[in-house]
Amino acid sequence: MADSPEQIKKHIKLYLLIGGALFVCTVLTVAVAKIEWLDFGSRGFGTADMVIGLLIALFKATLVALIFMHLNHEKKLIYWLFGFGLFFAVCLMLITGLAFSDPVEFEGFFGR
Amino acid sequence: MEIPYIVEPRKDTGLNNSKIGIWLFLASEVMLFGGLFSGYVFLRIYADYPWPERTLPVLPGLINTFVLIGSSITVVFAWVSLKLRQWRKFQIYMGITIVCAALFMVLKGVEYNAKFHHQAIRMDDYTVIEGHSHKQKNAVGGAHKNLNIKAKSLTVSLSRVDDIYFDVLDEQYSKAGFGLANDVKLTDGTVLEQGTAITKELIDQAKKDFLAALAHNSNINIELGRQAWKTVKSKHPGVKYYELVGDQTLKGLVDEELKKLKKDADFKAETPALNFVSNEEALISVNPYWGRLSNKNRGKAGRLTLKDDTSIIGTIADSSITINVDGIDFRHTITKAEEKGIPKDTAIKNSWLLKSNENMREVWAKHKVVTKKLVEYLEPKGKKPTENDIYRINWQEIAGLADKSIEDIEKLDHKEIEALFPGDIEGFAGPVHKKHGDPDSKGVAYPEVVVPRAQVRFESVFSPRWNTYYATYFTITGLHGLHVIAGALVLAYYLFFGRKMYEEKPEWLANRVEVGGLFWHFVDLVWIFLFPILYLM
Numbered sequence: 001m002a003d004s005p006e007q008i009k010k011h012i013k014l015y016l017l018i019g020g021a022l023f024v025c026t027v028l029t030v031a032v033a034k035i036e037w038l039d040f041g042s043r044g045f046g047t048a049d050m051v052i053g054l055l056i057a058l059f060k061a062t063l064v065a066l067i068f069m070h071l072n073h074e075k076k077l078i079y080w081l082f083g084f085g086l087f088f089a090v091c092l093m094l095i096t097g098l099a100f101s102d103p104v105e106f107e108g109f110f111g112r
Numbered sequence: 113m114e115i116p117y118i119v120e121p122r123k124d125t126g127l128n129n130s131k132i133g134i135w136l137f138l139a140s141e142v143m144l145f146g147g148l149f150s151g152y153v154f155l156r157i158y159a160d161y162p163w164p165e166r167t168l169p170v171l172p173g174l175i176n177t178f179v180l181i182g183s184s185i186t187v188v189f190a191w192v193s194l195k196l197r198q199w200r201k202f203q204i205y206m207g208i209t210i211v212c213a214a215l216f217m218v219l220k221g222v223e224y225n226a227k228f229h230h231q232a233i234r235m236d237d238y239t240v241i242e243g244h245s246h247k248q249k250n251a252v253g254g255a256h257k258n259l260n261i262k263a264k265s266l267t268v269s270l271s272r273v274d275d276i277y278f279d280v281l282d283e284q285y286s287k288a289g290f291g292l293a294n295d296v297k298l299t300d301g302t303v304l305e306q307g308t309a310i311t312k313e314l315i316d317q318a319k320k321d322f323l324a325a326l327a328h329n330s331n332i333n334i335e336l337g338r339q340a341w342k343t344v345k346s347k348h349p350g351v352k353y354y355e356l357v358g359d360q361t362l363k364g365l366v367d368e369e370l371k372k373l374k375k376d377a378d379f380k381a382e383t384p385a386l387n388f389v390s391n392e393e394a395l396i397s398v399n400p401y402w403g404r405l406s407n408k409n410r411g412k413a414g415r416l417t418l419k420d421d422t423s424i425i426g427t428i429a430d431s432s433i434t435i436n437v438d439g440i441d442f443r444h445t446i447t448k449a450e451e452k453g454i455p456k457d458t459a460i461k462n463s464w465l466l467k468s469n470e471n472m473r474e475v476w477a478k479h480k481v482v483t484k485k486l487v488e489y490l491e492p493k494g495k496k497p498t499e500n501d502i503y504r505i506n507w508q509e510i511a512g513l514a515d516k517s518i519e520d521i522e523k524l525d526h527k528e529i530e531a532l533f534p535g536d537i538e539g540f541a542g543p544v545h546k547k548h549g550d551p552d553s554k555g556v557a558y559p560e561v562v563v564p565r566a567q568v569r570f571e572s573v574f575s576p577r578w579n580t581y582y583a584t585y586f587t588i589t590g591l592h593g594l595h596v597i598a599g600a601l602v603l604a605y606y607l608f609f610g611r612k613m614y615e616e617k618p619e620w621l622a623n624r625v626e627v628g629g630l631f632w633h634f635v636d637l638v639w640i641f642l643f644p645i646l647y648l649m
Contacts, residue, residue, distance in 0.1 A: 008195050015192070019185035026177050026643075030170060033648040043490060044498035045165050045649055053644040060640045068188055068633045075126045078135050085139025089146025096154040 018067045022060055029056045119619050134627045138634050145638050148588050152645070155580045162443035164581050165500070165649060169226075171536040172219045173647040177639065179219070180596075183212035184636040187603065187629040194622040199614055206607040206625075209632070213600035220593050226541035227574040227582070231435060233563055234570040238448045239463050242439030242507075243558060246548040248432075252284055252397035257571065259400050260429035261416045262393040266290055268315060268386045269421035270322040277402060277418050278312060285310045288394030293387040299325045299380040310388050318386055325380040332377050340369040396424055400571070405431070408566040431565040436558040438507035438543040440465070440475065443499055460503075464567050471559035478513050479505045481521045482529055489526035507543035508533040511556040585646055592642060595635045602628045 032038050032052055033045075041048030066072040071082075103109050117129045125132060156163055190205035231245045251258040266285070291307040292314075298304065298321040308314060344365045345351075353363045360368075398416060407414035407428060416424040442460050449459030465472045486497050512533035513521060521529060538544070544555035551557075576583040606625055613621045 005196050008192050012189075012192060015185065015188050019181065022181045022184075023178065026174070026181065029644050029648060030174055033166070033644075034170065042498070043495045044500055050649055053648055057641050057644050061637050064184065064633055064637050064640065068184055068636075069630055077125050077127060077132065081132070081135045081139050082142070085142040086146075089143050089150075092143070092147055093150040093153065096150045096157075099154060099158065 014067060018063050021063060025056050025060045029053055032056075119617070119623055128623060130623055130627045131630075134630050138630065141634060145588070145591075148584070148591070149641070149645070152584045152588065155584060159580065161579060162441070162447065162499075164579070166647075167506075168585075168647045169223065169536070169539065169541050170647055172223050172541055173643050176216050176219050177643045179212045179216050180636045180639050183209045183216075184633055186212070187625075187632045191622065191625045191629050194614070194618065194625055197618060199611075202614075202625075203607065206603060210600050210604050210607065213596050213603075216596055217593060220589065222541050224586075230542055230574045231433075232572060232574060232578055233433065233435065233568055234444070235464055235563070236567050236569050237459075237463050238444040238569070239465050240439075240441040240444060241435065241437050241465065241561065241563075242441075243435045243437040243561075244545045244548075245433050245435045248397075248430075248434070252395060257400060257433045258397040258431065259403060259405055259416060259565070260395060260397050260431045261405070261414065261424055261426050262429050263288060263290075263396045263416075263424045263426040264390060264393055265293065265425045266310070266388040266390075267423040267425070268388070269423075270315070270319045270384055270386065271326075272421040273315060273319060274420035275312070277420050277422060278315065281396065281398070282312065284394075284396050285388075288390045288396065289392075290388040290390050290394075293389045296383055296386065297381070298383065299328075315386065318383060322383050325382045329379050329382065332379060336370055336373045336377060340366050340373055344369055393426055395429060396426075398424075405565065408564075408568075410564065410566075433563045433565070433568065433571065435561055435563060436545055436548075437472070437475075437561050438510055438545070438556075438558045440472070440505040442503040446503060456503075465561070469559075469561050472561060474518075475505060475510060475559060477518055478516070478521055479509065481518055482509065482513070482526075485521075485524070485526045485529055507539065507558075510558060511539075511543065514556060514558075588642060589646070592635065592638055595631075595638070599628070599632050599635050603632065 032040070033049065039049070040046075040052060071078070115129070119128060121128050186205045186208045190202050190209060193199075193201035193205060229244070230242065232240060232242045234240050245256050247256055248258060248260070251260055286309065290310040292304055292310075293306065295306050296304040296318065298318065300321065302317075304314065304318065344362065348357050348362060348365075351357060351362050353366075354361055357365060396416070398418065403416050403418040405414055405416055405428060408431070410428050410430050410432075412428055413426070414428040416426075418424070442463070445459055445463055446456040449456060460466065460476070466476055483497060483502050486501055490497060513529075516532070524532075543558070546555040546557045547553040572578040574582055576586045603625075606621065606628060610621050610624075613624075
């Protein structure tokens, strides 16, 4: 593999940095949810809180995947394999959205 | 057998096989957890009850996040150490990783335990109260919330009777002195005399006899049916069953023939049920998950039917649940009231909880002051209190204001009131109750409410049974916990049994740790999403 001891030594600092970033992001997520002056949008849990919380989580997940799981320099096949799974997971999420177009909720569905 | 391409990459893929294997597995795991997450989203969007948002204790979840992220870092460094051929460092880093995994599971256990010992009741008017139920005074076995009935008679269905229920209730039955209500003649000629005490042997004997008679009778039925068809068909060859013979179908003729044959047949008398009576009304106490009361009004005649169709008839006894309330939620009450066009405040004022209990009225009066102060505080910021703020009273508020009077609270402003509430450390995994009957024990004495069974729409501990939120919470975190255990076992194997491989083929071990580490990072990744979604949203 491309991970020779010399290259790995160079990466140690990066790993620590990413670890630190993950800790900071975790604190940030909780702060946004718990601390009042960081409560965006209306009081309590709302769309803004959801978007911010999920964006931070997505950012953290990306860091873990890219750096810790070495997805930033990986062979093509791995991207295909993982992308394949991710694609279907995302599709499944979108399919639940179809529930919004439940015909029962259409006006006139019951023949009115 | 030598597995090829474990260390050196294959020419066509440019990768070693173990890495392709783990990524294939991770891809399937993404789909598994993705499915569970979308299930959660769906349940939440379409929930027909107020969602319990931000009700889990954040601190254990936060610590667990730190623990998992920390272990993700150490597992990377364990791999780095192996690559640099530093065995000692590898041991240390891998050791920390496994300790982290154990710590994670311990905290998860603390959290689950708190949930499983926390009771919730949805009242008839949809008010939800949470708290700790304590032992019933009169129930047999000192149970917490049994269904109780003063039984006069008892019917055991011999086709469905189940030993599971009988074994537990046997003692109560014999104490009550249940005996056979009438002579029962079995098919083999034995007579079970009136007054014979209820025992397992007696029921088994009658059940055996009943099943034998049932088999005997159905065999005769089948045999006679065949005979009837044979006789009729031989009289009318070639006629189909739906074709008319005179003014009857062939089937009609067969039925007539069968009736004739049955008259002289040797059927045995089946005894499908045994009836027992007791000398005097005796208390029978049954786990609420085992049966159902026909009528929940105490003092009225009624029936307790167990899941094996055993029917206990008598007078409904006190089956109320005594609970120390640490949470009140009126959100469902007001949505249901609005559907009927009843104003919110009227619905709350007329709820059973406030109408019947002085303590609860006081808690609600205090909460109204708290809400008023919150409105005063939020107004200059252009914000409004949420439905959660107004209609849900959580344990922090009840505990924090327990020894304050309404006048005291009136003098404080919102920030000062909030300062009275216990912090995250005091209620690490949830509210701590004083032990019942032990005033010196640690914790808060939460106000007591006695809920009659007639007011209980649904009751449960905070288990998957309570609502879809807890069902998904336990499913996803439970599955994630199993991943943590599995991952930790694999990593522990590398740590404790890897020395020999390290000396012979260090690069192979490094690859194993890398692959195990990839799985570990994935487990961390799932938690990164789980924590905000379940704990903070």
